[in-house]
Amino acid sequence: xxxxxxxxxxxxxxxxRESFSEHIGQFDKTFTPFVRVQNDxxxxxxxxxxLIPAHxxxxxxxxxxxxxxFESFKKFEDLCxxxxxxxxxxxMGCPFPIVVKKGMGAGILxxxxxxxxxxxxxxxxxKLNISIKCRLGxxxxxxxxxxxxxxxxxxxxxxxxxxxxxxxxxxxxxxxxAFGKYAALLKHPICYNGDILSLKDVEQIETLTPNVSRxxxxxxxxxxxxxxxxxxRQELTRDAKVKMLRDFHIxxxxxxxxxxxxxxxxxxxxxxxxxxxxxxxxxxxxxxxxIKKANTLEKYEGVIFKAINEM
Numbered sequence: 001x002x003x004x005x006x007x008x009x010x011x012x013x014x015x016x017r018e019s020f021s022e023h024i025g026q027f028d029k030t031f032t033p034f035v036r037v038q039n040d041x042x043x044x045x046x047x048x049x050x051l052i053p054a055h056x057x058x059x060x061x062x063x064x065x066x067x068x069x070f071e072s073f074k075k076f077e078d079l080c081x082x083x084x085x086x087x088x089x090x091x092m093g094c095p096f097p098i099v100v101k102k103g104m105g106a107g108i109l110x111x112x113x114x115x116x117x118x119x120x121x122x123x124x125x126x127k128l129n130i131s132i133k134c135r136l137g138x139x140x141x142x143x144x145x146x147x148x149x150x151x152x153x154x155x156x157x158x159x160x161x162x163x164x165x166x167x168x169x170x171x172x173x174x175x176x177x178a179f180g181k182y183a184a185l186l187k188h189p190i191c192y193n194g195d196i197l198s199l200k201d202v203e204q205i206e207t208l209t210p211n212v213s214r215x216x217x218x219x220x221x222x223x224x225x226x227x228x229x230x231x232x233r234q235e236l237t238r239d240a241k242v243k244m245l246r247d248f249h250i251x252x253x254x255x256x257x258x259x260x261x262x263x264x265x266x267x268x269x270x271x272x273x274x275x276x277x278x279x280x281x282x283x284x285x286x287x288x289x290x291i292k293k294a295n296t297l298e299k300y301e302g303v304i305f306k307a308i309n310e311m
Contacts, residue, residue, distance in 0.1 A: 006218030014055035019251035021058035025228045030061045034091045034099040037072035064089040070121035095169040106166025110139045112146040129157045138166040141178045152187045160191040185298035196220045199230045222276035
């Protein structure tokens with residue numbers, strides 16, 4: 001079983017990926033949050049910093065592209081080639097309304113003709129290995145059926161499918177039946193994504209789709225950083241977990257100091273991570289309340305290291 005780290009905007013940036021890979025465990029692949037190109041410019045130039053080799057020492061991520069036209073992809077591709085990347089991922093799954101309304105992410109899924117045109121333009125010139133991350137459709141799974149022959153026409157390195165519709169965002173149940181059906185019709189290696197929060201979830205995926213040997217985890221890792229070790233059947237003592245988690249958080253804090261100016265921005269970044277991370281602690285809600293009240297880095301450190309030592 002290959003295990004990937006999902007790209008979560010604002011969360012699994014280079015700071016998180018480097019700290020996790022250095023102190024907790026190595027994924028088979030990590031993916032950068034999407035880099036968006038708009039009007040021939042990078043929408044947020046700071047997103048490009050996520051690709052800098054100096055920021056990716058302990059893991060070598062797959063850069064992810066968000067856009068719906070070849071000119072935008074070409075600008076993204078040039079950036080990746082300049083930084084010696086060999087593989088990139090195209091985001092056709094982001095469900096956020098602001099992205100969908102612009103016909104990007106999951107918003108492009110109903111437009112099979114546009115996807116076919118984009119694929120033809122990319123594969124006629126690209127020097128990169130290309131994978132796709134998508135949903136089962138935006139509004140219904142019938143949309144995905146139109147994409148299968150298009151995807152099968154090109155040498156994609158893999159297709160990563162989040163087993164929900166775009167309109168669901170992250171709500172409701174994943175559709176394992178549709179995932180299994182369409183995974184079998186695609187010619188490419190398939191990676192499953194969606195609601196992997198425990199070892200039991202992984203075992204269920206293995207049972208329902210035995211031909212799928214790649215999974216991508218996002219929120220589950222934020223909630224329980226040791227889920228990766230559990231899936232790999234690695235046994236860790238409590239003392240080992242405490243040390244690994246302390247070192248991980250120290251690394252997060254030190255790297256955040258490099259990136260963010262002022263304690264306020266730094267604390268907001270850390271608080272966002274804990275909006276998921278608190279669920280891995282017995283008194284998680286209480287801990288998270290204390291974190292939100294912490295108005296200095298010293299108070300924040302006091303809260304989290306006490307929680308880690310007592311976990």
